Structures are given as C-alpha cells and as structure tokens.
Amino acid sequence: MTQSELDHLIKMANQIAAHCAPGASEAVAAEKAANHIQRFWAASMKRQLIAYFNADGEALSETAQAAILQLNA
Amino acid sequence: MLKYYHPKQVERSEVDFGTPAVEGSMVNLTIDGRSVDVPEGTSVMRAAMMAGVKIPKLCATESVQAFGSCRLCLVKIEGHRGLPSSCTTPATEGLVVQTYNAEIAKIRRNVMELYISDHPLDCLTCPANGDCELQDVAGEVGLREVRFGLDGANHLDAETDDSNPYFAFDASKCIVCSRCVRACEEVQGTFALTIAGRGFESRVSAGQSEPFVASDCVSCGACVQACPTATLIEKSVLDQGQPDHSVLTTCAYCGVGCSFKAELKGNQVVRMVPDKGGAANAGHSCVKGRFAFGYATHRDRVTTPMIRAHIDDPWQPVSWDAAVQFAADRITAIQQHHGPESVGGITSSRCTNEETYLVQKLVRAAFGNNNVDTCARVCHSPTGYGLKATLGESAGTQAFDSVESADLVMVIGANPTDAHPVFASRLKRRLRAGAELIVADPRRIDLVSGPHIKALHHLKLLPGTNVALINALAHTIIDEELQDQAFIDDRCDQPAFARWRDFIMASRNSPESLSSAIGVSAEVLRAAARRYASAKNAAIYYGLGVTEHSQGSTMVMGIANLAMLTGNLGREGVGVNPLRGQNNVQGACDMGSFPHELPGYRHVSDDKVRLSFETAWGVKIGAEPGLRIPNMLDAAISGTYKGLYCQGEDIAQSDPNTRHVESALKNLDCLIVQDIFLNETAKFAHVFLPGASFLEKDGTFTNAERRISRVRKVMPPLSGKADWEATMALSTALGYPMQYQHPAEIMAEIAALTPTFSGVSYDKLEAVGSIQWPCNAEAPTGTPTMHVNEFVRGKGHFEPTEFIATEEKVTRRFPFLLTTGRILSQYNVGAQTRRTANIAWHDRDWLEIHPQDAEDMGVVQGDFVLVTSRAGETVLTAELTDRVQPGVVYTTFHHPESGANVVTTDNSDWATNCPEYKVTAVHLKKVVAGSAWQTEHQHFSEQQRRLLAPAKTRNSHETV
Ligand code: SF4
C-alpha cells in the first residue's frame, strides 16, 4: 500500500465519522459510521484501515476509531 | 433463424392536425356533414382533421399556436357572416361547418396565385421537392395559372444565409408564414427570430438582422422543422436529397432522452427529426441530438480490434478472436498472480442498459468479484445514496410532463438551457405561463433572466455552501410554521422527524447565522423559503452542482427533507428531480453497476438477492462490496490492482486529478478499452476493442425520468460487433460463456431478476413506445409519479444534514474558487461533439473570470491564465464576464488539452466518493505559454498517434 492510498482511507474514514450522524452521541455516530463502512467499502480497504488502526491510528478521529472497533473484516 | 425486432419503419408523413391539442369539456360539431366530438376550444381546423377532413393550410402547424395570416384555411360556418379562417376559429357546441364550395375554392386559388407569383419556380431542382407544403397546397387548391408575372416587385434575389453549420436560410423562398418565428418562441423559447418590416417588405430575420450564427439562435432546429418550404432546410438534405426511410430511436447524448426518427438513405443518416410521439421531448430537440451525429462516421473512428504488449509499443490490428483471447489470457494471468480481486470493470452511462448489465455480469461472474463501478460515481452517485436513505428509491420522483403543473420551480446547481435543453424549453414554457422560478447557483445561468423569463430570486451562493443554504431554507419554514404538518404526520417517520426538527431549529441553522457563509442575505433566504413553502405545487430540479461536492449526499438528503417538509411529493407538479448528465446514467445505476449493489439497487450482502442471481448465473457472488473507481485507482498505484475492462468511458479525461489517474493507468498490466475512438484512456491501453455508436446497435436507454426507450440499429456495426457482442466474446474467452442472440433476451433476464423491471419487455416497448419503471404486476404500464400514497421505504425519513464545510478552502496561496460545468454545444469529454460542426460554437474551454478580478491581475479577454491548485496546474484562455462573481472562476472540461481535471482535487463526497469537481481553491497568474502538463500531454498524445498510425493505414487497406 502506498502512503497516498492510506491517506485517502484515513481521510474517508474521518469524513464518514464526521458526516454520518452529526450531533448524535459518540456511540451512535460510531455505530452509523461502522455500518456505512461495512456496507460501502471493499474488504481490502477495511483490512488496510484496521491494520493501520492497530499499528498506529493517530490520524483517525475518535469517532472513526470507535467505528473501526466495530468492524468485522 | 430467430427473428427479432427489426427497425421499426415509421410513416414519414406524420399527421399534422394544424393546431395544438387543447383540453376541455367535449362539444359536438358537424363538418361537411360528419359529426365529431372534440374538446371545447379545439380549432375548427383540428376538429376537421379529427373528422377526417383536411383543410388546406400554410401558416398553421400543430407545434405552434395558430396565427391566421395566410387565409387559405377559410371555411363557411352556418349562421356566421363571411368566411373565417378555421385555424383560429374555436369549436363550440352545434357548429355546422362547410370546408369547401365554389367561393372558397376561388379565394384559395387567388391566395395561392399571389404566393406563387413571388416564389421561384424551380421545384424540380429545389431541395424540398417532395417535402414542400407550398407545392402540396398548390396541388390541393388546383392552381393552374399565375397571372401576375415574375417581373413585378419580388424577393427572388434575396440572399441565402448559410452561416449556421447545419441549416441554410434561403430568403427567396420564404412565404413569411411566421411558423419559424412562433416555433422559436413557443417550442424552443429563445425568441431569436422576428418578422422585420411590414407588408410587402416584411422578412424573417434572426436577431437584429444578423447572420443566424451570430444571433441568439441556439441551433435547435425547431424553425427548420416548422418551415413549410425550402427556406429553412438542413444542409444535409441540400447535399444528399430527401431521405427515403426512417427508424425510430433515442438520442445518445443527455439524460432528457429525446426520441428521434433517424431519416436515412440506405445506411446513411440524412437527418434526425425529433418524434412528435416521444414522451420525453414531444417533437423537440437540441443542437446535439438533431445535428451532431456526424461523429458516428468520423474518420477518427477505430474499427479494428488492436493489441500491444506495452503502451510504448505500436498498436497491432488483429482479429476479434485474437484480441479477446489476448485480453482473457492477460486477465487470467493477473488473477493467478495477484488474486481474484486484482481486476475489475467500469460500465458506461453512454452504453445501453443491456450492455451495462452484461459488463457487471461479466465482472461478477467471469472475473468473480464485485469490482465494478460506473461513471455515475463521478456524477450522480450521491443522488442514489441520498434519495434511497430518505424516500426509499434511488431515482427522481416525476415525469418531465409534471413541470406543466408546477407553480414554483427551484433549480439548484443545474443549468438546464445548456445541459438539458429540451427539458429547459418545457420549463421555460411553464415559466412564461406564470410559474415562479428560484435559481440557486454561484453563476448567473441563462435561466436567471431571458426573454419573458425572470427568476424571482437568484440565490448566488458561494461554491461549497449548498448544505448551509438548504438548512437555512428548512429552518425558516419551521420557524415561520409553513410546513405541511398533515403530510408529515401522515407520511413520515415521526421519531426521525422529531430528531430532525431539533437539529434544524438549532440557531446555527438559521438564515441569520448562515447568511455570511452562503453569501446571500438572510432576508432573501427567508423570502425564497416562504415562496417555496407557500406555492401550491413546488418542484425542485437539481444537477451536478448539488452532487459533486464533499457533502453531495448530504445535500441530496437536504433536498428530499425540504420536499417532505412542505408536502411536495407524490403528485403531479412537485417532486425531487435529478437532471442526469449522460443519456443512460439512470439506467447504468439501475443495472447493478455499483460495487455494492446488484441490479435494482439491492445490496450484495442481501443473501436472498444474491441467491437469485447465483442460481440464474450459476456462480458464487461475494457478499462484500467491491472497489469503486477512486479505490481502483488507489489500488492500482499501490500495485494490488492490475487489470481493468473499461467500456465507453474516458476516465483519463473525465475523472479528477488527472496526474493521479494517469499514474494509476500506467501501473496496470492489462487495460482493455472499448470505445468508438482512441480516447485519452485508450492511450494507456493494451487492448482496444472497437465500440459501436448508438446507430449501430439495438438496446434501451433509461432517461432522467426513469423512462426506458428503445435504441434501434440503423446501420450494421462498423467493427462487426455491437458492444454487447464484444462483452459476450470476452466473457466466453474467460471461461464463462454468454450466448444471447439479441438484446431482447438480455432484457428478459433483467426483468426476471429485478422486481422493479419485471413488467418490462421488448414486446411491451414495441407496443407502448416507452415505459417508466417501476413496471411490474402492480404497475403494468409503468410509474410516472413515484411515492403517491406511500414512500417506497414506507415512511419518509428525515435525515439531519449538518453543514460541514469542505476542506477545500480559499487561502492566501489559493485565493480563488474554481467551479466547473458544461455548455450547450459540447457534451461531456467532447469525444463526440468535438468531431462535429458543433466546434463552431466552442473551440476551446474558456476560463470565465469576473472583469474586476481580471483587472486586478492585468488580464484582458483572450489572455492565457495559469490556474494552479493543490493537485496541479494548467493554462486556460480568459473570458471576462460578470456571469461569475468576484473571487469565483469557471471552466468546462470538453477539450482534453485544457486539462481542467489536472487542477481538480481528489476531495470527494463523504458517502459515495463522488469527486468534488465544483470546488477547487486555485491561484491565477497571467502567462504566455501552456503548462508543463500540457506540453507533456501533447508529446504523449503525439506519440500515441504515431503508434496508432500503422494500424490505421493497415485497417483502411483492409477495408477497401
Ligand atoms: S434553430 Fe432554434 S433557436 Fe435558432 S432560430 Fe431556429 S428555433 Fe430559434
């Protein structure tokens, strides 16, 4: 994976976390974001995001991190 | 051999009833002894035609209101004095009409005699010979002599204006019937023509006596079609003579989906005539559909399959079998090496439903993964997402006809007069009849003010603030208690509405709080909201200015919220209407082109749906979504995605951040491009499969109002295979045989597997012309208006739409906002329209810039300007105009060498990855030469042309 691909994945995950349940509680937002990623991302993308989260995860927003914990890929 | 729907032969002489149909209660009248019932107010002329009696006429024709100037159509009405003209006399109860007697006959002959005395008598060599109403009427009235010599004052030396590339105006043949003037006003709504002068001096004139091409004329051809003589005539008819047969088909350009008669001589199209019976266009067209078809036989067409090992090698023309085998071997090798997920496909919105369906089937069944996407990714994917989430179906809610019942129309981020011209003509007609208009667009589009049209409000918002705008409007409606509470209570999900209400009533969503971000005053925002909410029927039409943003999906949901809030759904005259860009965007999405959906918008994780396809196709389908186009490109750069089958799309030109796309394409081991030209993407390809134009194949397109219409083959495919046949061959070579004899069989499979299409068949299309889906047991004839008693998802779902600004912001380094769009004469990447005479109107992409900004930079009209963004830089030519606001610049992307997409960034919609074409922060600088990318692009294009040359020469030897 190139850095640019990873950057895109992180950016998209943060964007989804911010947009998909604005104003809702952290738990609800994370659940909705996880659901969105589950339904629209290819398995390889989810795996790469999870790998990054496990290794580092710094660049991910809190909601995005909470969402990734709920992903099963 | 099986016999399938051969091109439908259309009667060339359609019946012209003389005046438009009207609605009203029925009255009975008697015409030449025949009793006939017609709606009150129908002209006596039309009533007579309905009774089977033809009255001679010249100045009347069905597409325009009667004018009553030629006096040929006079009739005798019992109990009335004199001889009134039948085209302007309304039918009333009990009229007794006589259409012919000796007195009438004499007057008609006299009238004709006068006309002919000022008309050249060159019928035998006249281009309209055989298709001239003057000729016909002279015969009908029995004209035998012309007593006034041709030596009196006449117009026989009047000059011909042939400035328009597609039609000529030979003033010497004009009978000043004004049909053209009325067609331009009433049908097209442009008001380019007038009758200048009076009496004998009166003449038709374009604008202020300008040549056509310099006038306001938009070259729609409505006047040419209305002209009864050879005065206004297609140049193709001048060159080739009258066509001798015709085939009914559908325009392959925009999402309006106009129905046309392709009029032919042999296999050659002489002209395209919009079909009066076409439900989407009712006999009208624009310059693209009517005139710009020459690309189909352009010399740049590549008609032989070609292969090459590497993109620096010359192209090698080969047989279909060899090309397909080469492609299949490479794909198989890639999958063995890099795994089953390392390849995928892109379907096209320019191809038919059947072809699109086959490509996604090939990817799912022969490639064995879900890596299929379509160019709708880059235009309307947020529409699919947003409308599904709120209303339950990924499609517009109305038929185009619906606009005729609208009292207020809100156009958001769409430019119908340029991008959806025939719909724009209908809309303008409704606006002239009194409907109100609100335009929300950063740029002053033509609709804002034009002949007899003026928008109530032009909300000139800053690019990127759509969601703020829609929130401010919704906030106002609740704040001022203008919502349709009964509709909300009855039709919408209550807890969701309550949550949304709390969200929208937060003070951050008030017009007062948002006004400075939007750039429109709070009073104007409130006034616009009030008008929208209080109109009896309010309809929203929107385009790519809504979807192509980082919050595109949010905005689509905001629009749906607003319509639900005001009860503007589920009947005629209202609704949420996405105007689709390319002809078959709707169809491509319907056909399961998205990596997460099977045909009919059903998620791949749905076991039951998957099972139905697995059973029919005999393969396993993965439950996980595949890669979308931007994800494919990223993976290609990373080296995990190696093979792509791209049908009918040109992602190297149309997708954002060109350099990124180019490096991805260069990394592929097997790029298969199927297209009619060696497009920008094909320059990176290893296999080229020659495509077929819409004239060379059978199939169906689905327009923006969900209308499925037939495309009919009018000539054999130049390459020997229609696109669906090429896909079948590739699939078979990959070990998954496909054997359809005709696209009708593919549609039968689609109908069998897709509940919303279960009632669609070629037989039914043949019988009824066109069908709007859903079409099934509950709606056997289709569904013009959706969500009538209930939303498709049950209860309408209000979704909170927080305004989260894009990251793409103006800074000191990038102080301007660039936004993009399109213009009337060109289409998408321009591959087709650039290869026609349409180039006369738009030979390059201009950078629109406000005069004030230009002055600050010392830029004058025609200067080169270097446009730099975070992604790249390119040079465009400056066009000074106050259509754009200070701080905002605008361009189109119709020409590859402009490189508009070198500048656009890889920002995208949060939900769908639809690129943010509409907002790019840029820096501008006056320069004298092109950019580095443009020089590289030129070199690369020249190199690729050289590599094509041997193949082209060989090809032409083979075909002679
Ligand atoms: S081509 Fe269309 S716009 Fe031009 S003059 Fe004729 S009707 Fe008017």
Ligand code: SF4
């Ligand atoms: S140009 Fe044709 S339609 Fe127009 S006034 Fe002359 S004859 Fe009639």
Ligand code: SF4
């Ligand atoms: S409006 Fe669209 S579909 Fe109709 S003729 Fe023009 S390009 Fe074709």
Ligand code: FES
């Ligand atoms: S056709 Fe009625 S006046 Fe000309």
